[in-house]
Amino acid sequence: MNVTDSVFYAVRFPVLVASGLLSSFTVFVVVYLLVKKPSLCQDGKVFFLIVLVLFRYLNCFINLITVTVTFWFSGISQLLCSVYLLFEYFIVFMEYNCLSAMCVDRYVAICSPFHYQSLCCFQNILKILFGLTVLSCGMPLAGFIYWTYSISASEDGGSFLWCQGHSLNHALSFKIPWITLLGLWFSFSIVVIGFCYIMVYKEGKKAGVIIPSNKRATKTIVFQVLQLSLSFFPLLVSLVLFQLPEWRLMKWSTYSVIEAVNFIVSTLAQTICPVIYGLRSRSIRDIVKRLFCSWKLRTKLHPAS
Structure with a gap:
């Protein structure tokens, strides 16, 4: 393993650890809220x-394990690398679908509240979640089959980035179909988000008042589009750069x-945005405030000796 790879892993480790700690705290708060208020x-x-x-x-946990194993053993098998990449892109598609589902949920709740009361039950939500999961599995699986077929016909077995070796051509050939799929789904998600919030604004305008949900819609759509963009546009920028002739000759370190x-x-x-969404939900924010205030009160009444 050369100096470039060592620096590459040194950058990933602290980011993954920080993301894991924040995600762990978020999961703890979520579990606590569900115990206190299952509704x-x-x-x-x-x-x-x-x-x-x-x-x-x-995803953060799997990432940390994979990077640790790769760094310790200087590479992993092609099968494990394929499974890891399949799971990684499943998470990305699931993230896009969940953000779109949250927008549709708000659209139905605001524009058709009576119909929403009959739709919003735990069983129906589970059915929707199952459909989103199947959809999120289908597209990465298609890309996984395509990639497996393409690398099986390659000369060096399809080395990919840090999974097995330094093969820039295979890294680029892998990114093109994946980013194409992500780009299509990114565009679809943006259209869904935009449509939902346009309908929310029209509902508020029809009522002649600016309802509270209408005010929050602007901030919410900014956060959701920003999260989608930050997870997709870095890949798009790198792909555009790599298509230029001079970038085809670049070093592996670059x-x-x-x-x-x-x-x-x-x-x-992807780690911070869900925290922001949670804090912007009034029901979650109120419970977090009570949790923090009660902890602060106990600290004052029983200070550490």
């Missing part, structure tokens, strides 16, 4: 937010630096 699962937005946080925590920057941006965005 939160009946709220579609809160339910999909919980799913989003749990998947981010699981490629590693670009990948490290992409990893930092996407990981931090």
Whole structure:
């Protein structure tokens, strides 16, 4: 393992540890809230937010294990690398789908509240979650089959980035179909988010008043589009750069630096944004305030000796 790879792993380790700690705290708060108030699962937005946080925590945990094993053993088998990449992109598609589902949930709740009361039950939400999971599995699985077929016909067995070796051509050939799929789904998610909030604004305008949910819609759509963009545009920028003739001749160290920057941006965005969503939910925010105030009161009454 050369100096470039060591620096590449040195960058990933602290980012993953920080993301894991924040995700662990978020998961702890989520579990505490569900124990204190199980009815939160009946709220579609809160339910999909919980799913989003749990998947981010699981993704961070798998990432940390994979990077540790890769660094310790100087590479992993092609099968394990394939499984890891399949899971990684499943998480990304699931994230897109959960954000879109949260927008649709708010749209139905605001524009058709009576219909929403009959739709929003735990059984229906589970059915929707199952459908999103199947959809999130289908697209990465198609890309996984394509990639497996393409590397089986390659000369060197399809080395990919830090999984097995330094093969820039295979890294680029892997990214093109994946980013194409992500780009299509990114565009679809943006259309869904935009449509839902346009309808929310029209509902508020029709009523002749600016309802509270209408005011929060602007901030919410900014956060959701920002999270989607930070998880997709770094990949898109790197792909555009790599298509230029002069970048085709770049060194592996340059490629590693670009990948490290992409990893930092996407990981931090995907970790912090669910926390922001949670704090912007009034029901969750009130419970967190009571939890913090009670802990602060106990600290004052029983100070540490």
